[in-house]
Amino acid sequence: MNNFTYTLEHSDGEARAGQLSTPHGTIQTPVFMPVGTQATVKTLDPLEVEAIGSQIILSNTYHLYLRPSADLVAEMGGLHRFMQWSKPILTDSGGFQVFSLGPHSKIDEDGVTFKSHIDGSKHRFTPESAIGIQEKLGADIIMAFDECAPQPTTHAYTKAAMERTHRWLLRCIAAKTREDQALFGIVQGGVEADLRRESARFIAQQDIPGVGIGGLSVGEPKEQMYGMLEETTPLLPRNKPRYLMGVGSPEDLLEGVARGVDMFDCVLPTRLGRNGALFIPEGRLNIGNAKYAREDAPIDATCDCSTCQRFSRAYLRHLFRTEEVLGLRLATLHNLRFLIRLMEQAREAILQDRYQSFMDDWLSRFQTIPHAVREASRAARLNSLRTQGEKA
Numbered sequence: 310m311n312n313f314t315y316t317l318e319h320s321d322g323e324a325r326a327g328q329l330s331t332p333h334g335t336i337q338t339p340v341f342m343p344v345g346t347q348a349t350v351k352t353l354d355p356l357e358v359e360a361i362g363s364q365i366i367l368s369n370t371y372h373l374y375l376r377p378s379a380d381l382v383a384e385m386g387g388l389h390r391f392m393q394w395s396k397p398i399l400t401d402s403g404g405f406q407v408f409s410l411g412p413h414s415k416i417d418e419d420g421v422t423f424k425s426h427i428d429g430s431k432h433r434f435t436p437e438s439a440i441g442i443q444e445k446l447g448a449d450i451i452m453a454f455d456e457c458a459p460q461p462t463t464h465a466y467t468k469a470a471m472e473r474t475h476r477w478l479l480r481c482i483a484a485k486t487r488e489d490q491a492l493f494g495i496v497q498g499g500v501e502a503d504l505r506r507e508s509a510r511f512i513a514q515q516d517i518p519g520v521g522i523g524g525l526s527v528g529e530p531k532e533q534m535y536g537m538l539e540e541t542t543p544l545l546p547r548n549k550p551r552y553l554m555g556v557g558s559p560e561d562l563l564e565g566v567a568r569g570v571d572m573f574d575c576v577l578p579t580r581l582g583r584n585g586a587l588f589i590p591e592g593r594l595n596i597g598n599a600k601y602a603r604e605d606a607p608i609d610a611t612c613d614c615s616t617c618q619r620f621s622r623a624y625l626r627h628l629f630r631t632e633e634v635l636g637l638r639l640a641t642l643h644n645l646r647f648l649i650r651l652m653e654q655a656r657e658a659i660l661q662d663r664y665q666s667f668m669d670d671w672l673s674r675f676q677t678i679p680h681a682v683r684e685a686s687r688a689a690r691l692n693s694l695r696t697q698g699e700k701a
């Protein structure tokens with residue numbers, strides 16, 4: 310496992326700046342990983358993905374297993390060669406997608422049987438097969454097969470799912486054969502503080518090079534997610550990277566870094582971009598809005614991406630209204646660069662011992678909805694969650 314080393318360069322409070330070296334290059338953390346579900350970051354050429362500063366991308370085992378199949382990817386020389394991406398890749402285990410199928414998946418102690426969302430055909434994943442598939446795909450970082458319990462659920466079910474995730478991790482470790490891949494275990498435990506701590510302690514004891522934090526950002530209030538991170542990260546080894554899975558809004562990235570997270574991934578920036586919702590320092594703008602029809606300014610005057618360097622809001626709006634493919638590409642480039650740059654700035658702030666003030670300044674400008682409205686809806690959600698908990 311000498312191909313993988315994590316060096317903690319500097320910490321500022323809980324926030325960390327580090328370097329993670331892999332066989333395909335060194336990643337500077339904290340880092341946002343663009344998602345290439347089908348071995349492509351939608352609409353972009355890998356050279357463009359690289360040009361906006363992406364250091365590592367994520368791809369999905371479930372999707373690639375169904376199409377084109379792990380065997381075909383292996384036959385074509387592995388995922389890096391197949392998709393022409395020379396930097397590091399992380400694959401998930403397929404667990405999250407399979408459990409998202411709801412009634413179309415059935416779990417037992419050995420694994421999960423599920424029906425393909427494409428043609429309804431029957432398939433089965435086990436910890437061993439999830440590792441086998443990821444070995445064929447050939448990513449640098451692979452993830453343990455875990456059970457992400459649906460939320461909200463009972464403490465008892467969350468505990469059972471967490472314990473199964475732990476047993477499955479041991480099976481993943483035993484099944485792994487490739488020395489040039491790093492296997493990350495996954496902390497589960499839903500929104501139960503005692504289970505998060507138990508899971509973090511268990512994962513911390515294993516001989517694995519990194520830790521995923523799963524089962525968060527699945528609909529729980531943000532405060533609850535931040536609270537769960539506070540239960541988890543202090544119990545994790547300082548000399549291993551922490552990856553908060555499926556989290557990708559700008560405010561969650563900053564709050565995650567403040568709580569000791571090093572890596573993030575999410576489809577949010579690319580998906581929002583294709584829907585014409587663009588990140589700006591003040592929040593989000595919807596490029597379809599009539600008020601941008603004659604606006605000559607770029608999406609974000611402070612952004613260094615090629616979209617903002619060259620094109621006006623008026624032109625972007627025109628592309629979206631005429632459903633031109635270029636609009637999707639330019640919006641995707643901007644939104645990804647926005648998050649990648651945010652993590653570059655966060656790293657800089659950590660190295661200069663000013664992370665908290667950087668984050669406070671940034672968040673005070675960035676408002677997706679007015680602060681008062683957000684506070685009111687938070688209170689309402691917390692309240693309804695409590696009520697559900699009492700009924701359960």
Ligand SMILES: [Zn+2]
Pocket residue numbers: 608609612613614615616617618642643644646
């Ligand atoms: Zn831009």
